[in-house]
Each structure stands twice: as C-alpha cells, then as structure tokens.
Amino acid sequence: MRSFKCIAGILFLCIFTTSFKANADDSHHYEWIVSLSDRAPLGVNKQVIVINDQFPGPLLNATTNDVVNINIHNNLSDPFLMTWNGVQLRRNSWQDGVEGTNCPIQPGFNWTYSFQIKDQIGSFFYYPSLLLQKSAGGYGAIRVNNRDVIPIPDIDVLIGDWYNADYQDLRTSLDNGKSLPSPDGILINGLGPNQAVLDLEPGVTYRLRISNVGLKASLNFRIYGHILRLVETEGSYIVEQYLDSLDIHVGQSYSVLVTAKNTSGESYYMVASSRFTDTELFGVGIVRYPDSAGDPDGPLPLGPFFRDYQFSLDQARSMRWNLSAGAARPNPQGSYHYGSINVSRTLVLENGVMFDGNKEVFTINGVSFLQPDTPLKLADYFQISDVFKPGVISDRPNPDNPPVFGTSVIYANDQEFFHIVFQNPSEYLQSWHLDGYNFFVVGMDVGTWDESKNATYNMIDAVSRSTVQVVYPFSWTAILVKLDNRGMWNLRSQDAVNSYLGQQLYIRVEGTETDPSKVSARDEAPIPENAILCGRTVYHDYVL
C-alpha cells in the first residue's frame, strides 16, 4: 500500500520508495497525443492512428538503463493502451500496456508510463495493444543504444501489411465471425509504393533497425545490389551473416548493417514482400545516393519463392548467438550456460481453433483466452478472488477435452527454468511472443514434437529473442526461458487477429510472499502511484 500513501500526501515517502529509479543514468520525457487522422498510404483514405500527428509515431530513442516517461493522451473514441514489444520492463509488468496488466486509458484521458530500460540494448517497437487498433497504425520504433559503443548511423525501417479498411470495420467483421481478407499492400515506414526513401552517403555503413509491425503477414526484406550483414535479433548480438534477403515474421525485429556503395548518382529498389500469403504482395521503397536523378535503373531485388518455408526454416536455424559480443549485460538471461540448467517444467503449447456459434476463434491447448472484467495484475495485487485461478490451461494439449473459453494463467516461481514447445498443427505460420523476457530458441523443425527431439537442440549458442516463428504445416519450435523477471507476463500470438480472438495467455512469475502488497521493491516494482483502476478494483475497499 506504500504507493497510495504518496497520494495521501506523504511526498517524502513517495520519493523514497520510488528511489529504485535513482541510479538511472538518464531520463527521457515524452508527451504523446494519440489521435485519428485521414491518411491514404495506398491511395485509399483511412482513419490512421497518429502520434503527435506522425505515422509511424515518434522514435523512442534511449540508452540502456535510461528511465523513460511517456505521457499518453488518448484522443481516440476508444480505450487505449500502448505496449513496448521486446522491452523487458524488468520487474515491472505494471507498465506493459496489455489488457491483463493495465486498465485502459479512457477517451479524453491521459496516463504516464514510467519505466527503466534495464540492461538491454537493441531494436524494438511499440504498438497499440487493444481492439485491433494496430491495424490503424499507432506504432513506432524503439532503439536502445549501448552506452559504451560509438553509434553508427541508424535508420529505422518499419515494415508491415496494411488494410485500407478502417480498424473499427475490420474489428466488427472479426466480431461477426468473418475472417480478414488479404492485406491491401505492404507499407515501409508507413508509406506506399516508392514513397519510403533511405538516403545513403557513399562508403558509410548504416545500421538498419527493421521490425515487422504488421497484423499477420511474414515479410522478406532486401535491397537491390546491397548485402545485409545481420548482427542483432531483438537485443542479442548474433554471429554475423551476410544475406541477400531476410525473413521477418510479425512482431520480430532485427538489426542489419548495410555498407553503402562508393559511388554517387544511383538509386536502388528495396522491397518488403509478403510470404505465405494467397498472392505475393510487394512493399517497395528507394535507396538513394547523392545526385541521383529519378527512379532506380535496376529491377526489383529477387527474394525466395513466397511459399518456400524451407528457406525461412533454414535461415532461422542458421542464426547463432555471438558469445563474445559485449551486450548490455555480460550475463543476459542469468546464464551464458543455459544448456546446463535443469528444466523445471515443460509446456507443450498447441495452437488451434474453436467455433463459438458460427464464429471461429483461436485457442492454445484448447483454451481461447477470455479477458476478465479486471486486469489480472490488479486482481492479483488487491487479492480479488475469482478473477483467475491456476489450472485453466494444461501443460500439454489434450485432444480429449473439448475446447473452451477460459482465463489461462500459468503460475511459475521466480527463477524457474521453463522449456516451452510451440506445436503448430495448422497450415499457417505462427509467430509467438513473450513479454518481459528473451528466451533461447533451441530447436525448430517440421513434424510433431516429442521428447526425443531434445537431442537435436542447440544447447550452446542458440539465439536469444522475444518473438519466434513456427513454420507450417505440422512444425514445432522449442524455447528455454529463465523466469527471473517477476510479474504478470503476456504470451501471445503476434498475429494480431489470432491474439484478438483468444490466442494468448499469461505467465504469473512470483516469489514466495503471498501478499502482493508486501513484495519488496527490489523484487518487483510497487503498483504505480497513478495506476488506473477499473473492473472490480473500482469497488474494492482500499484507501486512496
């Protein structure tokens, strides 16, 4: 209850109890106004979510260990939350901006997110997490710079599928049981064909921070005549690879180094093309050198055949963690030697579908996530029973149980070491994301997973990241994760439609203290002073 005393006027105590921020090296303050604006990236007018009138939204540019305060003013007619995809928010799921951790910012209101970006570097992005608002934009790039490394010039490249329909119409159509049509196109930095331009200086090496910010479509990115030197996956340095093109699945981020040619006067096409869609879609932009006149001379760069999943599988499996690179923390994930830690629990999570009347919804192990009236994190804090309970979702799929709606929360103890297998029996590629963590991607293959597959795992230098794909059909991906970050963490399909329609759950990572209000601030950040209350917390007996 400490934090409520601040509001009651004991300012000194308030400052004292929030002093976990005091060793931060720097702080940033942003005021963001979220509103709708008529834009037409593909030539068709649409209500786009802009931030301070920008689409994509402003860059969140920080250095590791900085404190970030972002005051978000909701000028939409819908409730709003922003989530920080890939930012680990250490011990602070209060700031995660998803429906299970925060009450939404109501229209006409504002709320200040406040978090420290601890011991992390890399390329990430933010996006609106509620109500399919992501299909209207509202996203932007996050860079977390390394304090000790002299930066090279950075360019953010946000690529994603795009629908011309307004997000409320797309949502209504999903709510009525219709599936989304094919996207209308692919945007690069919020722009349509030939509109996105990267200006390069001859001879200079750039770091392109590329994220797939779209709803569903996997994309392949490439630049004509330029090699992509892949160096980072969502905050880990990886063994460098020289690639002609890179597959980036929904929700994933990478850094690639691109060395500009030595000559001026030319321009080239860059492409983000869809993978595994009904027809191949192209987002096209231009890489331009000084004194170049007009359109690129060359053709579009060639990529893999758009239905070739083997390319995607091989490329993902070829990535290796660079054990000698200095990352933000010398010891990310709590151990370099993840291969020698004993697994405390194995979960096999299988994606599926279920029919609710005529409406198709999505499940994990037969449970389609039902958002309760009160955010889980708040219900936990105020110890309101009946909002959620353990055991709703089983550790393995059970084909004998009919699919149901339920509020899936997996209970875990701080420091447990989980082995999670994502099993994909469908004919669509899946992309999975865990908030609050990076995990090691130790195995990925076609077929059905069983225990014997663990003999094939990479137990030495698997990449560490927060979003991973499972190719199709009938494939699996295995991850290992050290649950050393207390809080209520969302595990979701990064396919915005699938997670909107139930394909998500929460992992509740706690210590032994059973009264959440007595947890030490070193173990977990206290409830924010400005926490918005909603659902059953509004009627709860506490003192403001």
Ligand SMILES: *[C@@H]1O[C@H](CO)[C@@H](O)[C@H](O)[C@H]1NC(C)=O
């Ligand atoms: C981002 O922050 C870094 C580190 O402070 C700084 O060097 C760089 O110029 C900033 N970039 C932008 C675009 O603000």
Ligand SMILES: *[C@@H]1O[C@H](CO)[C@@H](O)[C@H](O)[C@H]1NC(C)=O
């Ligand atoms: C959005 O901003 C406009 C102009 O400031 C204001 O008139 C309107 O009431 C705001 N709408 C909401 C929902 O906040």
Ligand SMILES: *[C@@H]1O[C@H](CO)[C@@H](O)[C@H](O)[C@H]1NC(C)=O
């Ligand atoms: C809302 O914004 C005002 C400044 O515009 C700020 O003083 C206030 O703290 C904000 N409220 C919350 C809950 O963050």
Ligand SMILES: *[C@@H]1O[C@H](CO)[C@@H](O)[C@H](O)[C@H]1NC(C)=O
């Ligand atoms: C690993 O990272 C270091 C430091 O960034 C770099 O010098 C080295 O080339 C990388 N090693 C490989 C094999 O990519």
Ligand SMILES: *[C@@H]1O[C@H](CO)[C@@H](O)[C@H](O)[C@H]1NC(C)=O
């Ligand atoms: C640019 O010129 C330098 C020096 O001549 C050479 O080493 C380098 O390979 C050239 N780079 C490209 C991309 O052609």
Ligand SMILES: *[C@@H]1O[C@H](CO)[C@@H](O)[C@H](O)[C@H]1NC(C)=O
């Ligand atoms: C892992 O389990 C084995 C067998 O139970 C045990 O001998 C070993 O000490 C454990 N290792 C660690 C690091 O706990």
Ligand SMILES: *[C@@H]1O[C@H](CO)[C@@H](O)[C@H](O)[C@H]1NC(C)=O
């Ligand atoms: C792999 O399987 C063996 C035998 O079942 C087990 O001892 C080991 O813990 C497993 N490793 C992982 C990473 O699950």
